[in-house]
Amino acid sequence: MQRIGVFVCHCGTNIAATVDVKTVAEALGHEPGVVISQDYQYMCSESGQNLVKNAIKEHNLTGVVICSCSPRMHENTFRKAAAAAGLNPYLVEIANIREQCSWIHKDIATATDKAIILGKAAVAKVHLNAPLTAGESPVAKRALVIGGGIAGIQTALDIAEAGFDVDIVEKQPTIGGKMAQIDKTFPTLDCAACILTPKMVEASQNEHITIHSFSEVTDVKGFVGNFTVTIKKKARYVDETKCTGCGLCTEKCPMKKVPNEFNMGLDNRTAVYIPFAQAVPKVATIDPNYCMMLKNGKCGVCSKVCSVGAIDYKQQDRFIEQKYGAIVVATGFNPIKLDKYDEFAYNQCPDVVTSLELERLMNAAGPNGGTLLRPSDKTHPHKIVFVQCVGSRCDDSKGKPYCSKICCMYTAKHAMLIREKYPDTEVYVFYIDVRTPGKNFDEFYRRAVEQYNVHYIKGMVGKVTPRSDGKIDVQASDLLANEQLHIDADMVVLAAAIEPDKTARPLATMLTTQMDTNDFFTEAHPKLRPVESATAGIFLSGACQGPKDIPETVAQASAAAAKAIGLLVKNSITCNPCVAHSNELMCNGCSSCEKVCPYRAITYEDKEFRMPDRTTAIRRVASVNPAVCQSCGACTVACPSGAMDLNGFSNSQIMAEVDAICK
Amino acid sequence: MQEAMINRAKQLLADGTVNRVIGWKRGEFVYDVTPAIFETAEELDAEFVYDDFTAANVSKYLVKECKKEGKILAFLKPCDTYSFNQLTKEHRVVRDNVYIIGIPGGPKLDAEKIKAKGITGILGAKNDNGTFVIETLYGEEKMPYYEALSTKCESCKSKKHVVYDELIGDDGEVLESDRFDMVEKLENMSAQERYDFWREQLSKCIRCNACRNVCPACTCEKCVFDNPDSGVENKAPADSFEENMFHIIRAFHVAGRCTDCGECSRVCPQNIPLHLLNRKFIKDINSLYGNYQAGEDTTSRAPLNDYKTDDCEASIVHERGVE
Numbered sequence: 001m002q003r004i005g006v007f008v009c010h011c012g013t014n015i016a017a018t019v020d021v022k023t024v025a026e027a028l029g030h031e032p033g034v035v036i037s038q039d040y041q042y043m044c045s046e047s048g049q050n051l052v053k054n055a056i057k058e059h060n061l062t063g064v065v066i067c068s069c070s071p072r073m074h075e076n077t078f079r080k081a082a083a084a085a086g087l088n089p090y091l092v093e094i095a096n097i098r099e100q101c102s103w104i105h106k107d108i109a110t111a112t113d114k115a116i117i118l119g120k121a122a123v124a125k126v127h128l129n130a131p132l133t134a135g136e137s138p139v140a141k142r143a144l145v146i147g148g149g150i151a152g153i154q155t156a157l158d159i160a161e162a163g164f165d166v167d168i169v170e171k172q173p174t175i176g177g178k179m180a181q182i183d184k185t186f187p188t189l190d191c192a193a194c195i196l197t198p199k200m201v202e203a204s205q206n207e208h209i210t211i212h213s214f215s216e217v218t219d220v221k222g223f224v225g226n227f228t229v230t231i232k233k234k235a236r237y238v239d240e241t242k243c244t245g246c247g248l249c250t251e252k253c254p255m256k257k258v259p260n261e262f263n264m265g266l267d268n269r270t271a272v273y274i275p276f277a278q279a280v281p282k283v284a285t286i287d288p289n290y291c292m293m294l295k296n297g298k299c300g301v302c303s304k305v306c307s308v309g310a311i312d313y314k315q316q317d318r319f320i321e322q323k324y325g326a327i328v329v330a331t332g333f334n335p336i337k338l339d340k341y342d343e344f345a346y347n348q349c350p351d352v353v354t355s356l357e358l359e360r361l362m363n364a365a366g367p368n369g370g371t372l373l374r375p376s377d378k379t380h381p382h383k384i385v386f387v388q389c390v391g392s393r394c395d396d397s398k399g400k401p402y403c404s405k406i407c408c409m410y411t412a413k414h415a416m417l418i419r420e421k422y423p424d425t426e427v428y429v430f431y432i433d434v435r436t437p438g439k440n441f442d443e444f445y446r447r448a449v450e451q452y453n454v455h456y457i458k459g460m461v462g463k464v465t466p467r468s469d470g471k472i473d474v475q476a477s478d479l480l481a482n483e484q485l486h487i488d489a490d491m492v493v494l495a496a497a498i499e500p501d502k503t504a505r506p507l508a509t510m511l512t513t514q515m516d517t518n519d520f521f522t523e524a525h526p527k528l529r530p531v532e533s534a535t536a537g538i539f540l541s542g543a544c545q546g547p548k549d550i551p552e553t554v555a556q557a558s559a560a561a562a563k564a565i566g567l568l569v570k571n572s573i574t575c576n577p578c579v580a581h582s583n584e585l586m587c588n589g590c591s592s593c594e595k596v597c598p599y600r601a602i603t604y605e606d607k608e609f610r611m612p613d614r615t616t617a618i619r620r621v622a623s624v625n626p627a628v629c630q631s632c633g634a635c636t637v638a639c640p641s642g643a644m645d646l647n648g649f650s651n652s653q654i655m656a657e658v659d660a661i662c663k
Numbered sequence: 664m665q666e667a668m669i670n671r672a673k674q675l676l677a678d679g680t681v682n683r684v685i686g687w688k689r690g691e692f693v694y695d696v697t698p699a700i701f702e703t704a705e706e707l708d709a710e711f712v713y714d715d716f717t718a719a720n721v722s723k724y725l726v727k728e729c730k731k732e733g734k735i736l737a738f739l740k741p742c743d744t745y746s747f748n749q750l751t752k753e754h755r756v757v758r759d760n761v762y763i764i765g766i767p768g769g770p771k772l773d774a775e776k777i778k779a780k781g782i783t784g785i786l787g788a789k790n791d792n793g794t795f796v797i798e799t800l801y802g803e804e805k806m807p808y809y810e811a812l813s814t815k816c817e818s819c820k821s822k823k824h825v826v827y828d829e830l831i832g833d834d835g836e837v838l839e840s841d842r843f844d845m846v847e848k849l850e851n852m853s854a855q856e857r858y859d860f861w862r863e864q865l866s867k868c869i870r871c872n873a874c875r876n877v878c879p880a881c882t883c884e885k886c887v888f889d890n891p892d893s894g895v896e897n898k899a900p901a902d903s904f905e906e907n908m909f910h911i912i913r914a915f916h917v918a919g920r921c922t923d924c925g926e927c928s929r930v931c932p933q934n935i936p937l938h939l940l941n942r943k944f945i946k947d948i949n950s951l952y953g954n955y956q957a958g959e960d961t962t963s964r965a966p967l968n969d970y971k972t973d974d975c976e977a978s979i980v981h982e983r984g985v986e
Binding site: 506509510585586587588589590591592595596598604617619620638640641642643652655 | 882
């Protein structure tokens with residue numbers, strides 16, 4: 001006979017204000033098997049837990065139902081309390097009467113009824129709970145960082161600092177990411193390369209860090225502590241181990257008309273190239289889309305001039321497989337494409353540029369050697385208009401609903417730098433509002449306005465029209481003065497919204513992590529677990545989780561590293577005992593479960609069985625490796641015969657819950 | 664054809680390749696043909712039959728038969744080979760224990776459709792250029808050939824054998840069939856009309872379980888409907904809900920695995936067009952995940968047992984599923 005204890009939490013007024021907890025406790029007290037039913041102000045408090053512990057001992061309970069908040073909050077608390085009182089922790093069930101009841105209802109009578117029903121379902125389930133024992137599984141002492149921008153570099157450096165091996169996988173030929181393209185950084189205006197490149201070098205020199213540049217993650221298997229990842233090392237047609245980065249091949253390559261992506265296509269590079277002077281690894285890469293040798297077998301100049309024989313036109317993509325205990329995602333962001341914004345004439349006029357293009361135009365390593373010139377006629381611009389929120393905070397389908405966060409600050413930076421260097425240039429900034437929360441940020445913006453006389457105008461730009469005389473007519477409204485403006489600008493700079501890198505979504509699928517509707521990775525808890533994904537062992541670093549500036553990115557990168565280190569220092573982790581198992585008498589051996597198992601936890605064996613007619617037969621049956629199973633339940637629904645079942649969430653338990661709710 | 668099959672079966676029995684044969688034998692009436700096992704040449708001569716009424720798919724019998732001592736010879740029509748392959752894929756049959764001779768398929772005839780014309784005392788039948796000549800106790804009768812076809816043969820999906828050790832006769836091709844026409848018609852009905860259609864059909868069910876017992880995709884060691892622990896074990900429909908749901912649950916159960924062999928409708932004593940439920944699933948799977956024919960091979964992943972990153976999203980399934 002079951003002896004079940006029910007404990008109803010008030011959660012202060014969180015539950016008690018909407019749910020009549022006394023009535024719930026009273027009603028559940030009449031359920032079959034329930035021997036004690038109590039309510040208490042804070043069940044999760046020390047004294048609340050003691051109430052549970054004492055009841056277990058006093059009433060010799062065989063099952064406990066806590067009616068409280070989501071099991072994601074305090075399931076562990078109550079499992080530990082039960083274990084301390086000598087009850088198997090898996091005989092505790094939580095009825096979520098807060099998130100799923102009190103917080104979403106207004107009417108007390110309705111909410112109380114629903115809380116009783118949820119409680120009854122939990123009681124019905126706990127009747128069928130079986131004691132479970134957790135096993136352990138080992139942790140591979142190596143971390144993978146996906147993405148080699150400032151976020152990935154910082155995370156890798158911090159993990160390496162703790163003494164663990166880290167691999168960085170970067171899809172570009174060099175690490176560095178977006179920060180390498182930026183000219184100066186706000187609010188201190190120090191040169192981005194000057195602070196980034198030492199970190200890049202540090203990463204390349206660190207004995208614990210392996211950089212897989214020009215590589216992609218193509219497959220992820222396994223689970224926390226035990227991931228098996230396949231990395232594709234794309235053919236760069238240059239032997240990384242031989243290339244010294246001397247750059248002779250890039251000088252001699254006759255194919256000189258390749259748009260240079262590092263400079264946002266504002267100038268050209270050669271078909272064999274090193275993205276920029278401080279690239280890490282400093283190794284040449286041949287672009288197969290432009291190389292004459294790879295396209296039609298005619299040329300071979302780079303191979304002739306290379307003194308170390310590093311050029312290898314026959315190089316193939318290579319795949320390597322590696323085990324990792326933790327994975328950190330740092331896939332970063334990109335500015336959105338502005339194809340849909342015809343009103344800003346981005347595609348028609350070369351002097352309408354994005355902010356990232358402006359960074360390159362102003363950079364000493366950029367197309368103009370650091371002198372700001374109009375891309376169209378290489379003349380000095382005297383009037384520049386900045387347009388804020390291009391595609392950010394949009395409620396239409398063209399843009400993004402969110403604030404891209406970094407634009408206000410970098411636009412102030414651009415405006416200030418231009419006014420500093422070219423005092424004869426007038427600068428206008430059109431904004432919806434200026435958002436400058438952050439240490440020394442508002443002071444920085446005010447300096448742009450007050451000290452550098454940047455014209456900040458509240459209002460949106462309606463239309464940008466290139467004129468035949470080379471000027472650009474900017475039609476805008478000044479909302480404060482309530483007047484229409486026409487500015488004959490020499491250049492227009494668009495603060496394009498940022499979006500997660502396109503590789504993030506397929507990666508999220510491989511990692512079985514969640515994304516929001518904008519393709520930013522979702523953190524396990526928006527406030528309390530900001531650098532963990534909901535999938536154990538997968539951590540989030542940088543702008544892949546949401547728009548961020550550099551200081552925030554670095555802070556989060558170190559936080560993600562700390563979480564990864566916390567996992568890697570463990571020799572083993574406790575497994576979840578709520579794993580799948582197969583009822584061999586019912587198993588058809590059809591392999592459906594094996595096919596859907598994302599963790600390869602299921603194998604088949606031929607076993608001898610006594611049949612009902614007293615003969616013996618050899619049958620093919622499934623068996624689950626409990627250390628590998630991650631309790632996703634895919635097998636239980638794929639199984640055609642109903643042989644596969646999940647401990648703690650068995651088909652019969654779930655049916656009992658449904659029955660209790662529908663009664 | 665029957666002669667050639669018997670002769671080849673005798674040879675294979677004699678040279679020890681197989682120790683038994685699964686084929687068909689006649690019952691009380693000429694159209695009353697059932698699958699049967701033959702162990703000797705004498706039995707084959709006496710009882711083995713293959714004619715226009717031998718519609719039954721013998722693949723399912725091989726689940727049990729292939730676990731016995733020695734190899735068994737099976738004569739499989741094109742549609743039966745799909746079922747056999749599907750069973751191989753699910754590890755329900757052991758391919759090596761079966762010697763398969765592919766034989767040309769139908770169209771096969773449905774005696775009930777002939778009897779519905781008022782023709783009784785059937786002794787034999789032959790096709791005479793689109794007219795069906797039936798020899799009866801009371802003389803010769805005629806009816807249009809296509810009106811006597813078994814429902815499962817009205818729209819044939821393939822004349823090709825997807826698995827065999829040898830063939831008697833020529834192999835055919837996968838056909839362009841109109842098998843989804845009726846499904847489309849049902850899809851175009853209003854929800855109420857469709858509900859009424861299925862309610863009328865499914866209410867005829869007497870839960871004889873013939874559809875389940877004949878279905879080559881229904882080979883569970885223990886069927887949920889026979890398992891007291893499942894909570895749904897039952898013989899007769901207890902209420903109209905169960906009556907409606909039994910076939911729908913079964914269609915879900917075989918979704919992605921059903922080869923569309925049509926046996927369920929063929930054996931239904933109440934003439935419920937059960938194959939339409941399965942065809943709806945096949946059609947939906949084809950349109951959502953790309954064309955897939957269960958049993959076409961033994962290695963590919965069935966769409967419902969597979970995950971690809973370019974699979975349509977659940978919301979898209981939902982949107983496209985709603986009219």
